[in-house]
Every structure is written in C-alpha cells, then in structure tokens.
Amino acid sequence: MARASASIATFLRQFRGETQTQARRLTVECSESESSSDGSSAGGNPDLGEIAKEVSNLIRTKPRWEQTLRSDFPSFNFADSQFFQELLKHQTNAFLLFKFFHWLRSELDFIPSIKTWNSVLQCCLKLGKTDLLWKMYQDMMETGVVADIDTDTVFCLIDAFAKGGEAGKGYELLKQLLKDGLPLQNAPFIKLISAFAKRGENDVVSELLHTMIARTMRPDVHTYQEVINGLCKNGMPLEALKVFNNLKDRGYAVDRVMYTTMIHGLCISKHVSYAKELWLEMIRKGIVPNHYTYNALIHGYFKSGNVEGAKELYKEMSDRRNCGETTVAYNTMITGLSMNGKNDEALELFKSMPEKGMVRDLISFNTLILGLCKEGRTVESRKLIEELLALGLHPSASTYSPVIQKLCLSGDVQEGIILWNEMQNKGLQPSAWTYHHFIAGLCKEKGYETEAMEWLFVMLKNNLKPKQSIFERVVQCLLQNDRVDDSLLVLNYMVKVGYSLRGIVINHFLWCKLPKNNPLFVKQNNS
C-alpha cells in the first residue's frame, strides 16, 4: 500500500484541526507491513489463528475477561499486531473489538501500526459510525503515526466524509491523492460519486467519471447505478434513462437492481409507460422481477391513476411470486388506494394486517392518516394517532401534519392547537408547509395574533423560510389588532429574509393605520 505524501498529512491536519502530533514513538510492530502482511495464516506463527479464535470467543462470552485474560494466556504476547489482525477476522461484533482494542492500548501499551489503525477505521465505517471514526482518527494522530498514513487510510477518510455529508472535503482529499500521483482504486470514486449524485451535483459527478475514464479506470455498473439513482432522486429520470440505455449499448451487464432502480425512478416521476417498457424488457431477458421491482411498478401505476393495473400486478406478485403479504407490499397498496380516493378499501387492508400476522409500522399509519385527512376524516385520523401511540410506535412529523393542516383549513383551530402542542412536546419538527397552515389558522382565529407572530419567529429561528404571503397575513392580523410596532417588526424580518414590500402590505397600513393623520389621505379626501 502506497504511503501518503507529507502534503496529505498537512492537508488532513487542516481539516480536522489537529494539534501538533506528539513526537513519534517507536513502534513495536514496525516491520509488520513489509514482512508479514502477506502471510497472515501461512507464514509465521500457525497458533496465532487458533488463539485469536479462542480469545474472540472469550471476550464474547466472559463478562470480565479484562481481569483474567492475561493469566489465561500467561506467555502470550497480546501486543502482537498480527494477532490483532487475526482477531479482526474472527470477531464479528465490532463493539467488542473496540473494547479489546482499547484494553490493548491502555493496559499493554500496544502501539498499533497504520495497518491496524486502518482496520479499526474500516470497522467504524462498517458500523456506520462516522463520529466514532473521527474520534479514532484523532487518537491515531495523537500516537504519531501521521507519517505512516497510507492510501488505505485516506480511502477510509474519504468514505467517512462522503457518508457524513462532507463530500466536498472528501473530494479535496481525492484531488490531493491525484496530484501526488498515487495509485487509486475504484472505491473512493464510487463513494464520492454516490454522495454527489444524491445531492444532485451532477457536474461534479461527471467530473469524477471523466477523471476515472482518463485514468483508464473503467467505472463499473455499480458506479453508474449510483449515478442513475442520483439523477432519478433529483427529478431527472429522462437523463437517467439516457445513461441507462447508453450503458446497455456499451455492453454493460445491466442486472435486476439496475432495472429496478430505473423503473422506480421513472415511476416516481410519472413516466410509467417507459417503466413498463423496461419491465417487459427485463422479463424478455430472463431477469425475474422481485418484490422491490413489483412494488416500484405498483406504486407507479397508482401514481398515474391506474388502480386496476396496480391491483392486477399486486395479485400477480402474491400468486406467482408469493411476496404479497409483507408490510411493505401492504403499505404500497394502502398508499396507492388512498391516493386514488379509495380510503375504505385502504382501511380494510389496514385492518386485516394484524389478522394476517403482519406488523403495521409507522408508514402504514402515516399513509392512511394522510389519505383520510384528504377526505376531511380528521376524527378517524385522531383515533389512528391514539392507536399508534398505544402500540408504542414513535410518531413522526408527518403523523400529525396532515391532521393539523386539515383542522386549520376547516376552521377548527382549537383542535389544531391541541395537536400542535402534542407534536411540539414530542420534539417533532413540523415542515415549513405545516407551519404555514398553522400560522394561517391562528390568523383566522380571533385573539391568536401573538401566537401567530411567535410561531413565525420560531420558524425563522429553525431556519425555515416562511412564504411571503404568511408574513403578510401576520402583518395584516397584527394591524387589525392595532399592533403597529409588532407588525413593523415582522415586516423588518420579512425584508431581512429577502422579500420586498409589496402593494398588499402597504395597503394594509393605509387602510388600518394611516388615514387618520396622514396628510396624503386628508388631501385626497379634500380634493
């Protein structure tokens, strides 16, 4: 593995704000990477694997292994890095491994080599714990291995940046590797492409693809799958389809996941006919649709109003593939039915779930509540919320939002306030859209202008941008209650977030406040 250059080390220090690293200590395992890395089980000590297996079992089953381990293996050197590598192979529980790693370092003065550190970092990534990774990385830098950092380390860091929403920093690192002319693999490219594609930053995605191609690294189907997924999620399904067709023309083996991703992307943007074409094409090629594929197309049919088609497909999935009786499949059906005004059918399915031994999850509840609210059935929706809480499920903002919105729209603001408070008490953050409905509802009700203003400020504090019309509603509402100073305060905020004064607001002022002593108004009256 190539050692990373000094410039990378400097670069990394800038990123995470490390303090000066300590003087580098001599490592007891300095020769590890040269001599023994290739022969982990064949070369060297044949007992190592066996002992690793034993120790692995021990730390899994014995509660206080820390106290007895050394006397259990009196002459064994646990601080042998090869041993730790062996242990990594046998230990599947990463947290236990971290505990052991910590024990080695604190009790036995174990000084891990860069290879060991890399394995630890990879473990963090596997667990999806990027915060833990950065903590480990900090530790690692403090032990002074900074000069040993190799491309494996940097790959881990790039992955962590990509996963942690800092793809930009990851890309900077990759650029540094490129500049240093170090040998690269597909992996870091794929992670970054995936991250940028998800964010819809297509120019960066194509830049990365071009870099790969220029370095004769052939991006694989998996890479392109991320690209296609990103394009679809960002509302560019037809561009995704172009990439997809282009891949087929270039002889890539397009598999079931690719087809499913593409079909799903087309379905969510209402291009069902293209999706159906692909569906037939994959069957012609002998690729059997699985429950992901079925659900995607069923959802697409419902979305385009083809209820019969969706039902037929569902029946086929149940009869021929035997995967109709799952929570996901039912949720898809419930969503689709209530989206198409068939709430009673959806309700029936929903009610039959426990009888059939299926678990109803939050999505089952949320989708049904949404559908019922669309028809104004807020009483039933509230009952569903009670039921969900009784089952011990944790509601989300979209559990409450549709009910609050409907209540506010239909003038039942009092009930809306009750639910709003319940939602606040559970620490759920409403969407900007829900705030709008709620604030508008408060404005409609007499005597709630202070609340309306306060919730508008809460929105701003939570970095949500209220619509201009909501600002104006609140201003109007305040003026009607002679609260000129407060209305000016709200206007001030409105301008601060980038809106300009519109005629409507000026009219509110003219009508409500200014006529009495405004010379213009007096003049007009006289003339």
Place this chain on the structure above:
DNA sequence: AAGAGTCGCA
C-alpha cells in the same frame, strides 16, 4: 460484495 422499495411537495 453491494446496490433497490413503502409517507404530500401544494
């Protein structure tokens, strides 16, 4: 080896 799916977007 992994990758893909269910909740509205006014």
